[in-house]
Amino acid sequence: MNDPLKSNTPPTPEAAPTVSRSTVPIWIIVLTLMLLFLGMVYFDHHGGWFDSQVYGPYASAEELELYQPKSGAAAILARGKAHYDQVCGLCHGADGLGKPGQAPPLAGSEWVEGIQRFASIPLAGVSGQLPVKGQTWSLSMPAMGAAMSDEDLADVLTYIHASWGNQQGPVTADEVKAIRAKLGAHPQPFSGETLKALPK
Amino acid sequence: MSSGFRVFLAALVALGGSWCGFVLAPVSQLGGGKQTVVLNSTELYPVDRPGLANQGLQVYRANGCAACHTEQVQQNGVACDVALTDAGKNPTATTNLISSLKLNNLDKEAADALLDKIAAAGGKAEIHIVATGPDIARGWGRRHSVAEDFLYDDPVQLGSLRIGPDLADVGTRQPDANWQLVHLYAPQSVVKDSAMPPFRYLFRVGKTGSAPSPEALVFPKGYGPPAGYEVVPKPQAQALAAYLMSLHAEVPLHDAPFSQLVAVPKP
Numbered sequence: 049m050n051d052p053l054k055s056n057t058p059p060t061p062e063a064a065p066t067v068s069r070s071t072v073p074i075w076i077i078v079l080t081l082m083l084l085f086l087g088m089v090y091f092d093h094h095g096g097w098f099d100s101q102v103y104g105p106y107a108s109a110e111e112l113e114l115y116q117p118k119s120g121a122a123a124i125l126a127r128g129k130a131h132y133d134q135v136c137g138l139c140h141g142a143d144g145l146g147k148p149g150q151a152p153p154l155a156g157s158e159w160v161e162g163i164q165r166f167a168s169i170p171l172a173g174v175s176g177q178l179p180v181k182g183q184t185w186s187l188s189m190p191a192m193g194a195a196m197s198d199e200d201l202a203d204v205l206t207y208i209h210a211s212w213g214n215q216q217g218p219v220t221a222d223e224v225k226a227i228r229a230k231l232g233a234h235p236q237p238f239s240g241e242t243l244k245a246l247p248k
Numbered sequence: 249m250s251s252g253f254r255v256f257l258a259a260l261v262a263l264g265g266s267w268c269g270f271v272l273a274p275v276s277q278l279g280g281g282k283q284t285v286v287l288n289s290t291e292l293y294p295v296d297r298p299g300l301a302n303q304g305l306q307v308y309r310a311n312g313c314a315a316c317h318t319e320q321v322q323q324n325g326v327a328c329d330v331a332l333t334d335a336g337k338n339p340t341a342t343t344n345l346i347s348s349l350k351l352n353n354l355d356k357e358a359a360d361a362l363l364d365k366i367a368a369a370g371g372k373a374e375i376h377i378v379a380t381g382p383d384i385a386r387g388w389g390r391r392h393s394v395a396e397d398f399l400y401d402d403p404v405q406l407g408s409l410r411i412g413p414d415l416a417d418v419g420t421r422q423p424d425a426n427w428q429l430v431h432l433y434a435p436q437s438v439v440k441d442s443a444m445p446p447f448r449y450l451f452r453v454g455k456t457g458s459a460p461s462p463e464a465l466v467f468p469k470g471y472g473p474p475a476g477y478e479v480v481p482k483p484q485a486q487a488l489a490a491y492l493m494s495l496h497a498e499v500p501l502h503d504a505p506f507s508q509l510v511a512v513p514k515p
Binding site: 098100101102103104105106112114115116117123126127130131133134 | 324325504505
């Protein structure tokens with residue numbers, strides 16, 4: 049063997065290394081593109097698109113949404129109670145008994161029955177005289193529910209319907225949406241008479 | 249283009265790329281962390297610890313607790329349990345249907361299908377979301393840890409080695425200050441096979457005298473100082489116990505959902 053390290057003769061010009069340009073083999077480009085593609089597919093399935101809410105066993109925001117404990121009456125009532133305590137409870141009381149001279153009771157009130165009329169009250173407000181449980185109240189209730197989302201308001205109304213001895217059915221977000229659309233933007237507050245004229 | 253400039257450009261791209269991946273992306277993803285709302289309520293989470301517990305975090309750090317304890321719960325999966333809430337007008341038919349079906353450890357689709365089946369039989373049921381995984385099975389938490397859990401930790405004590413149990417939820421498991429202090433003073437007195445070293449220098453042992461300290465530890469039988477002596481926690485021990493009791497990473501959040509069931513009082 050002619051080993052250049054051991055031989056004393058200088059390397060022949062043919063054996064010296066040379067620099068020349070050569071093209072990248074096409075199979076390397078194809079393989080790289082395929083790996084890139086597979087990587088993107090994997091990321092799409094597992095990455096959650098860098099959503100800060102998506103962790104661990106959940107692969108995407110949609111999957112996370114699927115596993116939110118929404119179903120069940122208990123969750124609706126819990127949400128409804130939370131919003132009720134924050135928005136309505138200050139005047140109507142956490143026990144639904146109202147406050148003398150300020151807000152009438154919701155427990156056992158005839159205005160709580162049904163959906164159409166009941167849902168209109170928080171969406172438009174009430175001002176003037178209103179008889180509640182045999183007692184006449186002079187009210188000026190603002191449209192407390194106008195700023196709430198359909199879902200939140202539906203939860204609150206469902207909670208009122210099912211609490212303190214009231215036994216009315218649930219209210220859905222679609223029903224609230226329909227009533228809101230019917231009242232239009234910035235409706236006038238109801239008086240006792242106009243409220244009574246509404247169907248239940 | 250000289251080769252020196254080329255090397256500079258290549259180094260810039262390599263370092264800049266990894267900086268974007270390791271610093272920029274996480275900061276833009278989680279850097280603006282804020283308090284969030286506990287699921288199905290208006291309560292905010294997390295709330296800052298009281299001052300003593302915040303000092304306790306520094307004691308935790310100073311004593312190297314994170315060398316043996318983690319504060320991160322892992323969750324490997326999520327499952328749905330279906331629970332009957334109303335048997336309907338024909339309870340026997342509904343219960344017969346229920347008893348023939350698998351109710352636990354379902355995925356969402358199967359649970360929804362089951363709900364429809366029960367509704368068709370006239371009953372009502374609801375789906376409970378349950379987190380699963382070895383950490384959850386050990387009782388170390390009810391869901392995986394999320395970024396919000398560490399919002400008020402400075403520095404965050406994640407830990408990486410579990411010679412002792414995970415502490416993300418220890419304030420819920422052991423809400424008793426005396427237990428925490430006794431455990432720090434003599435770990436084996438309350439956890440028999442504990443590998444934890446005692447942290448006695450956080451306590452002062454003295455003669456009881458005529459006025460016993462109200463803060464003196466109450467030991468289980470067979471442990472503790474001889475008669476006439478008492479063990480009183482130093483401020484660091486008080487702070488550390490307050491910190492440990494403030495660890496409650498257990499509320500359901502939007503990014504870590506589970507069904508919080510109202511505990512049924514035992515008769």
